[in-house]
Amino acid sequence: MAHDMILKGRLWILSENGKLFSDIDTDMIYHNAHLAVTDIDKMGQYAFGNLEGYRDFSSQARPGDLVLAGENFGSGSSRQHAVDCFKALGVQAVIARSFGAIYKRNAINSGFPIIELPDLPDEPFNQFDQIELNLEDGTLSAWDNRYQGNPMSEVARDIYLAGGLFQYAEKM
Amino acid sequence: MGRTLIEKIMSSHGGGNCGPGDVVWIDIDNRTARDFAGASVVGNLEKYGGDSPIAEKSKTFFTFDCNVPANTIPYANNQQRIRIFARKHDLKVYDVDAGIGSHVVIEEKFARPGTTTVGTDSHLNIMGSVGAFGQGMGDVDIAYAFKTGKVWFEVPESIRVTLEGLPADGTEAKDIALAMLRRFSSHELLGKSIEIYGPWVQSASLEDCVTLSSLATEMGAIIALIPPNDNVLEFFGITRNEAVYADSDAAYLEDYTLDIEGLKPLIAAPPSPTNVFPVSEKTDVKVDGVFIGSCTNGTYKDLKYAAELLKGRKVAPGVMLKVVPATRATWARLLGEGLLKDIFDAGGIVSNAGCGGCASGQIGMTGEGEVQISTSNRNFKGKQGKGNTYLAGIGTAVASAVLGRIASVHDLKEVL
Structure with missing residues (x-):
């Protein structure tokens, strides 16, 4: 399960005024009031704690869920917490039209899958649809809908399959 | 084909003959961590660092600037955990009195034109102000840099922005940065390395370059590189030949101009x-x-x-x-x-x-x-x-x- 290339689960669609939520920054994902937390297991409770409309995410999310957002997800600070809080909750992956550059690195390095689908429409599926995300070819599908995104880069895939940057480095 | 500034810096730091999209391992000259996330860097090194968690002590240090002096117990604990680790491994700590790490690194002249610096600060790309590479990264990356002296990096595409004209009196570097944010938003430069040219940057002070480059993060850019002008060269006591510049025939993904002639203060x-x-x-x-x-x-x-x-x-x-x-x-x-x-x-x-x-x-x-x-x-x-x-x-x-x-x-x- 940990390093599957095909992920299946329930999809949280983050939207704002009928559009995919864009520019969700790291303070909305994981507020700076909780930055001193270093134990990953304690980070889950703060996920989206500062995101309007989704403040109850941490109590409603289930292990295996996936999250979908608009452009520039994870812009802002370099905090690893903004990735780790999802791992703590058992969220399998985050899908977005695009990601902030540092967020992308942090996700890749900790072996947390993220997939970019630049051409995603605002209502690709219904909230909580069961979806299938193929990391290998970058497709996201449910029912008859299928969207083509960017496949995982080679480095991202290698680090993901190794289980993280340090584990990957050991194999080099 | 010529090369952009970031391509030249990456090439000279182990990236070989790299171009946009290539993932390369680059050598890092300055490896830093703040009080924010620094404790997690220590945690990673204790877990994965083995017997020799620090590659080169002289290039590795902590800078406390986020919560100084600590006003919460968790922050105080994190800072103390870092101090103890630093003492054990003989690493320098710029403690709660020192100020903002990214500025200290320039003040101390560690981040010189053409060098590479990483740390747990999303505004570490401020090094673009002196024509150097800098990047904020998470604690996993930084721990890895502490241990090995390297990080992987996907060479970004480069965009050239030329600021045309000169702003009105009473207009500052910050206003010019805001003018760029107004024009490019946070999407148009996302993930790109930008190089900024034009008469204003040619005569800007080091401090004004710092202000302008510091907003690259909000533009979504990897970095806003300003080719070192005479003021910056003078600060470091070096000549043009000792700094790094883009080749005149370098290839850019986009070539934008932004008219700042007569620009008035923005908010x-x-x-x-x-x-x-x-x-x-x-x-x-x-x-x-x-x-x-x-x-x-x-x-x-x-x-x-x-x-x-x-x-x-x-x-x-x-x-x-x-x-x-x-x-x-x-x-x-x-x-x-x-x-x-x-x-x-x-x-x-x-x-x-x-x-x-x-x-x-x-x-x-x-x-x-x-x-x-x-x-x-x-x-x-x-x-x-x-x-x-x-x-x-x-x-x-x-x-x-x-x-x-x-x-x-x-x-x-x-x-x-």
Whole structure:
């Protein structure tokens, strides 16, 4: 399960005024009031704690869920917490039209899958649809809908399959 | 085919003959971590670092700037954990008195033109101001850099931005950065390395370059590189031949021009740094507090300018003016030249050096409905408290503090 290339689960669609939520920054994902937390297991409770409309995410999310957002997800600070809080909750992956550059690195390095689908429409599926995300070819599908995104880069895939940057480095 | 500035820096640091999209392992000259996330770097090294967790001690150090001195027990614990680790491995700690790490790295001349620096600070790409590579990264990356001296990096595509013309008097580097945010938003430069050219950057001070480059993060860019001009070369005591520049025939993904001729002061209204207006359109907004400082606008030049504007004037009744010099050296210089007295006499609060208003409320947070003018770089909802934060340059910040409403430095001339 940990390093599957095909992920299946329930999809949280983050939207704002009928559009995919864009520019969700790291303070909305994981507020700076909780930055001193270093134990990953304690980070889950703060996920989206500062995101309007989704403040109850941490109590409603289930292990295996996936999250979908608009452009520039994870812009802002370099905090690893903004990735780790999802791992703590058992969220399998985050899908977005695009990601902030540092967020992308942090996700890749900790072996947390993220997939970019630049051409995603605002209502690709219904909230909580069961979806299938193929990391290998970058497709996201449910029912008859299928969207083509960017496949995982080679480095991202290698680090993901190794289980993280340090584990990957050991194999080099 | 020629090469862009970032391609040349990456090539000279182990990237070989690399181009955009290539993933390369690059050698890092300066490996830093702050009090924020530094404890997690230590945690990673204790878990994965083995017997020799530090590749080169002389290139590896901690900088405390986020919560200084610690005002919460968790932060105090994290800082102490870092100190103990640093003592054990003989690493230097720029402790709670030192100021903002990204500025210290330039002040100490560690981040020289053409070098590479990483740390747990999303504004570490401020090194672009001296034509050097810098990048904020998470604790896993930084721990890896501490241990091996390397990080992987996907060479970004480069975009050239030429600023045409010169701004009006009273317009600052911050206003130019806001003009770029207005034009490019946070999407158009996402993930790109930008190089900034034009007559303004050719004669800009080092401090103004720092201000401009510091907003690259809000533009979504990897870095905003400014080719070292004479002022920057002089600061480092080097010649053009010792710095790195893009080849004249380098290939850029896009070549943009931005007209800044006669540009007047700008302000970013909440909730985003890209929500930019002329200051003149916001002059009916009443102000409760003003923060002057941060890695964007906390240099000696910035605070000297603030002090000169404040000299002989008073902060409006009921308005808080909070001033935080970026580094201890900045503090010392302002103190020695009597400039802090001008700020104090005007009614300002001056705090110890550090990240000030941006981090965990080193100099306070905003309350519900509170309007704050900040010279920092982020005004996202909830970032600096419950209030509404506007981003502006020094002149606008001081004028707003004195007049009690949003105002530009030109409005200040009517006072006194």
